[in-house]
Amino acid sequence: MSTTVTGDTTTATGPRPVGDQRVGIRQGLRDSLVVMQRNLLRMMRIPEVVVFGLIQPIMFVVLFSYVFGGSINIPGAGLDADAYRQFLMGGIFAQTVTFATAGAGAGIAEDMQKGIIDRFRSLPMSRGAVLTGRTLADLVQTALILVVLTIVALLVGWRINEGVPSALLAFGLLLLFGYAFTWIGALIGLSVRSPEAATSGGLVWLFPLTFVSVAFVPSEGMPGWLQPVAEWNPFSATVLAVRELFGNLPPGYQAPDAWPMQNPVLASVLYSVLVILLFRTLAVRKYKTAAG
Numbered sequence: 001m002s003t004t005v006t007g008d009t010t011t012a013t014g015p016r017p018v019g020d021q022r023v024g025i026r027q028g029l030r031d032s033l034v035v036m037q038r039n040l041l042r043m044m045r046i047p048e049v050v051v052f053g054l055i056q057p058i059m060f061v062v063l064f065s066y067v068f069g070g071s072i073n074i075p076g077a078g079l080d081a082d083a084y085r086q087f088l089m090g091g092i093f094a095q096t097v098t099f100a101t102a103g104a105g106a107g108i109a110e111d112m113q114k115g116i117i118d119r120f121r122s123l124p125m126s127r128g129a130v131l132t133g134r135t136l137a138d139l140v141q142t143a144l145i146l147v148v149l150t151i152v153a154l155l156v157g158w159r160i161n162e163g164v165p166s167a168l169l170a171f172g173l174l175l176l177f178g179y180a181f182t183w184i185g186a187l188i189g190l191s192v193r194s195p196e197a198a199t200s201g202g203l204v205w206l207f208p209l210t211f212v213s214v215a216f217v218p219s220e221g222m223p224g225w226l227q228p229v230a231e232w233n234p235f236s237a238t239v240l241a242v243r244e245l246f247g248n249l250p251p252g253y254q255a256p257d258a259w260p261m262q263n264p265v266l267a268s269v270l271y272s273v274l275v276i277l278l279f280r281t282l283a284v285r286k287y288k289t290a291a292g
Contacts, residue, residue, distance in 0.1 A: 028126035035120075035133025036140075039107070043141060050141060053103065057096040057149050064088050064216065065156050075218055075253050082157060083250050089158045090243040091215025094235060096149055097142050097178025098210065101185035102202030104138045108189030109198035117190075117287070128284045135182040142178045146171065161247025170245035173268050177238045180272040183279035190286040215239045219256055231258035234271035240264040 043050065065085050074083050108131070111117045120130045160167045189198045212229055213236040219227045230236055241264035243249050260267035 028129055028132075031125045031129030032132040032136065035130050036136040037133075039134055039137035040140060043137065050144065053100075053141070053145055054148055056099070057092055057145065058152050060092050060095070061089070061149070061152055061156060064092070068216075072217055073221070074250055075220060085157050086159065086248040087243065087250070088216065089153050090239045090246065090248060091210075091213070092153070093146065093149065093174050093242060094177065094239045095210045095215060096145060097174050098181045098206055098235065099203070100138050100142045100178050101181045101188070101206060102199050103141070104135060104182040104185030105189035105192075105198035105202040106195040107138075108134060108186055109192055110195045112190065113194060121287075127288060128280070131183075131186050131280070131283050131287055135179060135186060138182045138185075139175060139179050142182075143175060146174065158248075162245060166245040166247070169265075170242040173238060173241055173245070173265065173272075176272045177234075177268060180275035180279075183276055183283055187279050187283040187286060190283060209233065209235050213239060214261075227256070228258065231256045231261050234260075234268070234275070236260065237264045237267035237271055241268040 065081075065088065068084065068088075071079065072084055073079055074087050108117070111120075117130065126132075185198075185202050188201045192198050192201055212226065213233045214230060215235065219230040219236075222230055237260040240255065240261060244264060255261040255264075260271075
């Protein structure tokens with residue numbers, strides 16, 4: 001059996017063996033890639049989605065760099081605008097990849113509203129392929145946004161200080177973390193009735209997640225009861241991990257004692273894998289029963 005996708009039209013040709021409805025890993029991957037292709041074609045036809053996705057992180061880079069730079073005390077660097085700029089970018093990168101959640105949710109909610117999800121469900125294809133293809137397409141879009149954002153960051157004075165291998169690992173962590181969060185967006189998109197609700201539902205919880213973290217300010221300046229929340233926040237682990245890998249930590253910086261802050265790279269990977277396993281399971285289960 002092969003699946004062909006053109007725009008919003010999906011057709012299946014050739015019968016699958018009757019009886020066993022389980023789809024093998026190879027066929028599931030093939031179905032996922034076809035759905036990914038379909039979503040990438042849609043993104044290419046609506047380039048403003050990518051453009052608007054770039055505007056917000058660029059605004060954050062410029063505003064935080066020049067408005068807050070020199071006003072926030074960085075442990076080990078003090079009130080140094082350049083040190084804050086280096087400190088800031090790990091948070092901006094992580095925030096950007098997590099905000100892909102809203103786009104994933106809105107896209108799936110739109111497909112639900114138009115009945116495309118019902119059409120997919122009627123085809124003899126892997127149950128997880130529709131959602132996997134969508135999240136992979138969002139991953140490609142996120143990677144493109146990261147490339148542009150990196151160029152902007154370099155223009156405002158941010159630098160990579162630990163070499164290419166460490167930088168590639170940092171970008172890999174960011175993409176893994178962003179991919180994990182698109183599964184949360186997929187579940188939200190399947191659970192609401194409109195793309196607008198999916199966008200709101202995908203963003204309303206992201207702001208406290210990203211701001212109650214070490215993304216923009218050190219946890220030492222937060223109230224005592226809030227510091228453990230920020231330090232055990234999965235977002236904080238990824239932010240600190242990429243700062244270490246990019247070499248953006250001040251020379252005298254001492255990480256908090258919390259385990260994720262002492263082992264940020266490992267913690268970031270564990271958090272991302274756990275989110276993928278949990279929310280992919282929930283999203284696929286919801287997909288089987290969701291009504292368009």
